Amino acid sequence: MAVKPVTYRGTTFRIAYDLVNPKGEKCLLFLHGWGSHKELMSQAFGGAFADWRHIYVDLPGFGKSPNDEVLNTEDYAAIVKLFLQTLGARVDVAAGHSFGGKVATLLNPDRLVLLSSAGIVMPKPLSVRAKIALFKALKPFGGGRLRRLFASKDAAKMPQNMYETFKKVVDEDFSAHFAAFDNPALLCWGKEDTATPLAAGERIAALMPKARLEVFEGDHYFFLKNPRPVIAAMEAFLETV
Structure with a gap:
């Protein structure tokens, strides 16, 4: 390397x-x-x-x-x-x-x-769309902690800058x-x-x-x-x- x-x-x-x-x-x-x-x-x-x-x-x-x-x-x-x-x-x-x-x-x-x-x-399943909507509604009350609860296992483990990057590129x-x-x-x-x-x-x-x-x-x-x-x-x- x-x-x-x-x-x-x-x-x-x-x-x-x-x-x-x-x-x-x-x-x-x-x-x-x-x-x-x-x-x-x-x-x-x-x-x-x-x-x-x-x-x-x-x-x-x-x-x-x-x-x-x-x-x-x-x-x-x-x-x-x-x-x-x-x-x-x-x-x-x-x-x-x-x-x-x-x-x-x-x-x-x-x-x-x-x-x-x-x-x-691609269209997201209804369950995923509902989860995203709930996360956005609750985000003002504790974004970091909610991310660990709502995000996928991979996303929940990301450093904050990579999570922000992920949100930019995923869709x-x-x-x-x-x-x-x-x-x-x-x-x-x-x-x-x-x-x-x-x-x-x-x-x-x-x-x-x-x-x-x-x-x-x-x-x-x-x-x-x-x-x-x-x-x-x-x-x-x-x-x-």
Whole structure:
């Protein structure tokens, strides 16, 4: 693991990253999802694409990249761009899972791989909408304590700045960004995904002019549980680069 300091809007972010096949002529960037880290991505893909240089990044606030700021997805993309400039790396293909898919899209790479990307706002179940409404009604009477009661287990454990960041990014509608992406894209989705349902992938595929959607067995982490068919699909896609 290495660390590269990047200064963005007066704040220095220490970005932890790993390089695989550092002598590869073409470059693949992997971005993890919310609450995850670079090791999860390298676990799935680190042994593949032997002719490519891989860059695995811990986004600020995750893994070994600390963060005390409140950020949005555009901030994350700007920080990653600065990181790549500092590293002297030109990315040919960016691959992003879930939240990382939104960041990867904003990088506007020559080729894009979305793994069950976030960015399409799906209707929430009635029980969730009721819980949100009750939380908002009671928030003036004790926000921090109520967050521990009402939030999901993952959200309840977040530092306050990351919880505020989460609220900024969780319901972002990226439809316009997906529609504006005019380079080839491969969309890989888990058939049983409930975090970013297959309907979201179908919507992104309809929005992107040059996208192809491939569906695999599995849930939100389909590529981790059965990486071989996903790698095969990506290899076929990378042959066009």
